Amino acid sequence: MTKRFAFLQDFWAAILSIIYPRLCLACDAPLGKAENHLCLPCQADLPETSFHLTPCNNTFVERFYRRVPIQSAAAYYWFAQQSRIQQIIHQIKYHNQPDAATEIGRMYGYALSRTKPFSEADYLIPVPMHPQKEHARGYNQATVFAQGLSESMNIPLITNNLYKTKMTQSQTKMSKQQRLENTEGVFALRHPMALRGKKIIIADDVMTSGATLESCCKAILAELPDAEIHLVTIAFTEH
Numbered sequence: 508m509t510k511r512f513a514f515l516q517d518f519w520a521a522i523l524s525i526i527y528p529r530l531c532l533a534c535d536a537p538l539g540k541a542e543n544h545l546c547l548p549c550q551a552d553l554p555e556t557s558f559h560l561t562p563c564n565n566t567f568v569e570r571f572y573r574r575v576p577i578q579s580a581a582a583y584y585w586f587a588q589q590s591r592i593q594q595i596i597h598q599i600k601y602h603n604q605p606d607a608a609t610e611i612g613r614m615y616g617y618a619l620s621r622t623k624p625f626s627e628a629d630y631l632i633p634v635p636m637h638p639q640k641e642h643a644r645g646y647n648q649a650t651v652f653a654q655g656l657s658e659s660m661n662i663p664l665i666t667n668n669l670y671k672t673k674m675t676q677s678q679t680k681m682s683k684q685q686r687l688e689n690t691e692g693v694f695a696l697r698h699p700m701a702l703r704g705k706k707i708i709i710a711d712d713v714m715t716s717g718a719t720l721e722s723c724c725k726a727i728l729a730e731l732p733d734a735e736i737h738l739v740t741i742a743f744t745e746h
């Protein structure tokens with residue numbers, strides 16, 4: 508790159524940062540040149556669960572006891588109302604920030620790629636959205652998160668197999684029972700045999716009641732009872 512070109516690039520970057528300052532998704536602080544989506548203090552300080560260090564025996568796995576058989580589960584962060592994690596998830600879902608979800612996926616993927624059994628999975632499958640809803644949002648937040656995981660874990664992403672058979676209502680204000688009924692039987696596999704004997708990671712943004720993840724697991728296990736399923740999310744809600 509010529510010196511002059513580099514100067515112009517810096518110049519325009521400086522102008523743009525005045526007009527559209529890049530802000531930390533979690534705390535709204537202006538981002539430095541080397542920071543992407545999250546400022547360094549937030550990156551160092553966000554509440555990580557460390558679930559991946561005990562992948563088969565943690566609160567996330569316990570939440571699935573007597574529901575569906577899963578092998579392991581991990582979430583990057585603890586979710587709480589009015590927290591920086593809630594702000595990040597809100598930005599990802601409603602403020603057109605798919606790249607942030609991918610970056611978080613990449614960061615968590617580095618940790619998971621050094622941790623069995625996640626590192627040994629064959630495929631990553633994001634929780635699907637109904638196509639109409641995905642079209643309206645422009646992306647599926649679970650898919651863009653899983654893309655980041657896929658890049659740093661070097662595990663292929665499969666988005667054309669598990670699918671959502673019908674539109675469901677937003678679950679934000681629903682009880683646990685209502686969530687279960689809302690998600691019952693709404694997922695299915697297009698090509699079950701393609702997943703036969705495979706180790707699958709299902710990825711989603713937030714684990715709240717687990718109703719959606721449970722329904723995805725059931726759709727896979729109905730066709731492939733021996734499937735080995737692992738769950739990975741950006742955040743986990745402690746009740």
Ligand SMILES: [Zn+2]
Binds near residue numbers: 532
């Ligand atoms: Zn911050």
